Amino acid sequence: MMRDKLITLRDELNAKFKEREDEIAGSLLALISGEHVLFIGPPGTAKSMLAKDMCSCIDEGTFFYYLLTRFTTPDEIFGPLSLSSLQSDIFSRKVEGYLPTAHVSFLDEIFKSNSSILNSLLTILNERKYHNGSAILDVPLITVFGASNELPEENESLEALYDRFLFRYFVEYVQDESNFVDIVTSNPEEFKPSVRLTIDELCCMKERSADLPIDEEVIEALVALRREFRNTGVIVSDRRWKKIAQVLRVASYALERKSVDRTMLMLLQHMMWKRPEELPTLRKLLLDVAISGGVDLERSEKDLRDLHASTVLIKDYVLPQPVTCPMCERVFHKWKEMKEHASRNPDHYYVLPGSEEQYQLSSVRTSPRHLPNLIDKFASMGKPVKLTMPADQKDLYLNETDEFEETLKLLEKDLQAERAALVKRLDENIWLSTKDREDMLYHYDAKTRSMSNMKRLLQETRELIVSEELQST
Numbered sequence: 001m002m003r004d005k006l007i008t009l010r011d012e013l014n015a016k017f018k019e020r021e022d023e024i025a026g027s028l029l030a031l032i033s034g035e036h037v038l039f040i041g042p043p044g045t046a047k048s049m050l051a052k053d054m055c056s057c058i059d060e061g062t063f064f065y066y067l068l069t070r071f072t073t074p075d076e077i078f079g080p081l082s083l084s085s086l087q088s089d090i091f092s093r094k095v096e097g098y099l100p101t102a103h104v105s106f107l108d109e110i111f112k113s114n115s116s117i118l119n120s121l122l123t124i125l126n127e128r129k130y131h132n133g134s135a136i137l138d139v140p141l142i143t144v145f146g147a148s149n150e151l152p153e154e155n156e157s158l159e160a161l162y163d164r165f166l167f168r169y170f171v172e173y174v175q176d177e178s179n180f181v182d183i184v185t186s187n188p189e190e191f192k193p194s195v196r197l198t199i200d201e202l203c204c205m206k207e208r209s210a211d212l213p214i215d216e217e218v219i220e221a222l223v224a225l226r227r228e229f230r231n232t233g234v235i236v237s238d239r240r241w242k243k244i245a246q247v248l249r250v251a252s253y254a255l256e257r258k259s260v261d262r263t264m265l266m267l268l269q270h271m272m273w274k275r276p277e278e279l280p281t282l283r284k285l286l287l288d289v290a291i292s293g294g295v296d297l298e299r300s301e302k303d304l305r306d307l308h309a310s311t312v313l314i315k316d317y318v319l320p321q322p323v324t325c326p327m328c329e330r331v332f333h334k335w336k337e338m339k340e341h342a343s344r345n346p347d348h349y350y351v352l353p354g355s356e357e358q359y360q361l362s363s364v365r366t367s368p369r370h371l372p373n374l375i376d377k378f379a380s381m382g383k384p385v386k387l388t389m390p391a392d393q394k395d396l397y398l399n400e401t402d403e404f405e406e407t408l409k410l411l412e413k414d415l416q417a418e419r420a421a422l423v424k425r426l427d428e429n430i431w432l433s434t435k436d437r438e439d440m441l442y443h444y445d446a447k448t449r450s451m452s453n454m455k456r457l458l459q460e461t462r463e464l465i466v467s468e469e470l471q472s473t
């Protein structure tokens with residue numbers, strides 16, 4: 001089974017190379033999808049060893065390595081001229097043992113390629129063909145690993161070369177100290193994987209996976225990404241999008257999946273950037289599209305906030321006894337009404353039923369006369385003014401919170417099921433690094449966090465409905 005082989009190879013390579021999870025997964029995927037890989041980064045980051053070991057993953061794979069300089073000649077890359085054919089006036093190279101006969105190649109300092117080799121190199125990378133004099137050879141090349149200290153200078157042909165590398169990795173020195181100690185003290189032996197991929201297995205993955213459906217939500221995400229890229233002035237060619245879709249198909253097919261699902265979208269982080277500084281934004285964008293959709297809490301959140309706001313609004317200080325304004329003969333039962341009346345009519349005063357004594361309101365002391373305060377009066381009667389809710393409203397609102405609790409319970413159940421499905425998908429997706437998986441789950445758990453916020457707000461709303469606070473002067 002290819003899937004099991006890939007898992008074994010990934011694990012064995014990860015055991016040898018520290019902090020290269022992304023590069024290893026991507027390189028394996030590049031091999032099975034016949035794409036090229038570019039490593040950008042300082043020398044001494046085990047790039048060539050990784051490329052060589054990738055070749056060891058292929059049964060009878062042949063490897064060609066070269067460190068390019070500005071003065072590298074075609075002879076060094078494609079093979080020396082054949083003297084015997086020259087004698088018969090034929091221009092031909094002896095390609096055996098050079099790039100045109102390799103399955104995997106590592107070309108270090110690839111952007112030092114000069115014009116004498118660039119055209120042939122581009123043809124080999126694109127078309128897997130080499131023009132050897134008048135003969136056109138089909139080259140067995142599967143993947144070229146290119147490496148460079150820096151991005152290519154602005155130069156049309158070098159940019160064309162750069163564009164041929166679908167997978168791009170920014171390779172840094174290892175960060176973790178114990179990994180560093182491992183590297184310094186270990187004696188790397190030749191990589192001998194316990195399983196190998198055969199050329200046959202590799203060569204037709206693209207064809208075999210060509211009919212694999214892509215989930216609707218993945219297509220939507222690709223369209224959204226393309227729009228987002230255009231808005232920020234990043235143009236990705238249609239050819240690159242097509243290649244990306246192919247790679248996602250191969251990646252899913254190799255895992256024996258029935259379709260391309262959204263967890264595959266994270267792979268785009270290694271295929272879409274042009275400059276390393278674009279990576280953090282790209283990653284954030286991909287996390288958003290890969291995790292969007294599914295259980296939607298937004299609506300319930302809004303409804304709950306509305307319920308809470310309206311609870312705050314409807315709560316009132318109910319007066320323990322109705323109060324009358326003798327000047328306009330209005331009777332007040334609730335604090336808010338009376339307060340509003342008082343602020344409009346600051347010189348009005350209030351009386352309790354069956355009493356002649358006049359009172360004024362605590363917060364509005366504009367009356368020319370000094371009258372005792374109504375709130376204090378109620379307090380002294382042992383009937384303080386309480387912030388509460390009318391009984392009928394209280395029942396109505398409590399009912400609403402009960403219904404909400406039911407809704408939240410259902411949503412939470414869906415959320416847990418959705419999360420479990422995501423965890424399973426992530427675990428089975430061998431192309432993702434540990435960090436990818438963690439970040440995707442963390443991103444997903446924003447939903448869980450918003451669920452607990454909703455539960456808290458619901459509890460607060462309920463407390464607000466039943467609580468009674470005392471009004472004081």
Ligand SMILES: [Zn+2]
Pocket residue numbers: 325326327328329330341345348349
């Ligand atoms: Zn009045």
